Amino acid sequence: MTAWGQIHDLAPELRQRWAAARVWAAHQAPYLATAVLALDPVVVTGETAAPDLRGFPADPDWHVYIDPDVLAGTELPVIGFWLLHQVTHLLRQHAARFPAKAEAPEHAVPSQTRTPQQQRWNLAGDAEINDDLHAGEVAVPAEAVTPADLALPDGWTAEQYWDALSADSKPQVDCGSGADGQQRPWDCGRPGLSEIGKQMLGRDVARRILEHQKQRGDVPEGWQRWAQDVLEPTVNWRRQLAAAVRRGVADVAGRVDFTYRRPSRRAAAVPDVVLPSLRQPLPQVAMVLDTSGSMSDDMLAQALGEVGGVLRSLGLGRRNLRVICCDAQAYEHQRVLDAREVRLSGGGGTDMGQGLAAAGELRPRPDLVIVLTDGHTPWPSRAPEGVRVVVGLMDSEGRSPDWATTVIVGTDRAAGSW
Ligand SMILES: [Zn+2]
Known part of the structure; x- marks a missing residue:
């Protein structure tokens, strides 16, 4: 049976690890800090846990799913990377943009049985995201895909990568329903961030991006474009x-x-x-x-x-x-x-x-x-x-x-x- 718990149910060293990973992520990309903090952590135990939660997958309502073993066994910068990565899926609304919604399965499916379209879209979204996460000390972990890994140019939209990818492309990590809008077995089904809350958060992040760019000039281009889209x-x-x-x-x-x-x-x-x-x-x-x-x-x-x-x-x-x-x-x-x-x-x-x-x-x-x-x-x-x-x-x-x-x-x- 799957059980859903909270961060404060975890042992103190795991709680600290989670807090440290969030701080690390917020420090690497300060303009995404409010988004990282908006993630509502849900601790998953039971049979649907590892190895599917390697990427700290999120759902479209801003829950992020944590396997205690993955939390314990992953380096802080890698956890931080995945947090920045997952909030990007959410902010850029990859779930709503999934091009093959009509063919999606009706029930929650485990990672291994995702449709080829789900896997191809996950990969396309990851390519859109990861070329914007090179900033600062963010190290892209080996299992995370970049456009270069796909022999495609940086700076495309997920839809462009989707068109360029073959139908049987497979990502190594499942980014969850936050990436394609299709339920996973670990999704808790609890209400999360409201639609208006999501819009307000998006606008807040967008304003921080433009502000940060004005002061420091080091915001990746994809984020600048996104912020302008949201605010104009x-x-x-x-x-x-x-x-x-x-x-x-x-x-x-x-x-x-x-x-x-x-x-x-x-x-x-x-x-x-x-x-x-x-x-x-x-x-x-x-x-x-x-x-x-x-x-x-x-x-x-x-x-x-x-x-x-x-x-x-x-x-x-x-x-x-x-x-x-x-x-x-x-x-x-x-x-x-x-x-x-x-x-x-x-x-x-x-x-x-x-x-x-x-x-x-x-x-x-x-x-x-x-x-x-x-x-x-x-x-x-x-x-x-x-x-x-x-x-x-x-x-x-x-x-x-x-x-x-x-x-x-x-x-x-x-x-x-x-
Ligand atoms: Zn992803």
């Missing part, structure tokens, strides 16, 4: 919102598809490309637009235009999209895709719960609901049943619920203000 939504919110909508549609389409037939192997690897040619009914999408007084028409038009473009590129037309305007109440839905066509109603108080409820009552019921709001609204305690929700949050002070995927959306005028 005016440049990147379009891409992030598009990615969230695309992922939402792909996941929903995968689910719809699954009830009819297994997607082809090739199709699952390139969900963006294959969607328009699916013969199954396309997913039904609804948008809830916050038309309360605090939202400017300009902001709405920009975000709406972006979402419309993505949906069109996925082959979703008027028949598959309904738009609900909502302030303190939800208005009659409209079937439009062009921002200029939406008749914006409302202007009073705000309650996106009304809009979500109205979306949940549409027939056919939408599979995916995209909410564009400033977040100054109450939210229901869960999503409408069977509906996946993406929130485009147009004010960083606003709130969005944990059960939704949130993208913080800037407007072109708000350049650099947050």
Whole structure:
């Protein structure tokens, strides 16, 4: 049986070792210190432990899994390396970026039985990470892969390495569900860092990176690019919102598809490309637009235009999209895709719960609901049943619920203000 314990259950010398490894990691890359400290250690004992936990794998909710024997038998700089490595998988959202999600197994699988896609993506993510960990005294352990080991150039994204790798590439170490979003037998299933907590942590780390670079000038390039991506939504919110909508549609389409037939192997690897040619009914999408007084028409038009473009590129037309305007109440839905066509109603108080409820009552019921709001609204305690929700949050002070995927959306005028 697997048992999950806490750090203070360990012998004092192991507790010290863990503390020292975290300090070592924070010292090597001070701009990642808050991320290393945000890791919630879970001590795993029992049959699913060694040798799978050599890399101190994490899960997407920021638990990091520790095998006491591995902790005792690994040199401090190597433990430190893995901590920096795993927070990078998490900060760079490799779990959400896993290109073969539709083909992933439904249940937790041990390291040895991971699919070839999981292993190839682990390797691709590791290559993206490890060329940015050369800084300071960080020594990359022999079992950790670098782009040079793969005879590929430094500085690529995991997606580029994925494309370049052969289908049977295998990493030596399993980086856990934090690297591909697929459950492992050692995952504890406890709630961890919230979605908003993850975003706030990411922004904090990004700010520290730019600050550190300004003062010391020694931050690896990959991290600088990442920080700019996180902090400059005016440049990147379009891409992030598009990615969230695309992922939402792909996941929903995968689910719809699954009830009819297994997607082809090739199709699952390139969900963006294959969607328009699916013969199954396309997913039904609804948008809830916050038309309360605090939202400017300009902001709405920009975000709406972006979402419309993505949906069109996925082959979703008027028949598959309904738009609900909502302030303190939800208005009659409209079937439009062009921002200029939406008749914006409302202007009073705000309650996106009304809009979500109205979306949940549409027939056919939408599979995916995209909410564009400033977040100054109450939210229901869960999503409408069977509906996946993406929130485009147009004010960083606003709130969005944990059960939704949130993208913080800037407007072109708000350049650099947050
Ligand atoms: Zn890794």
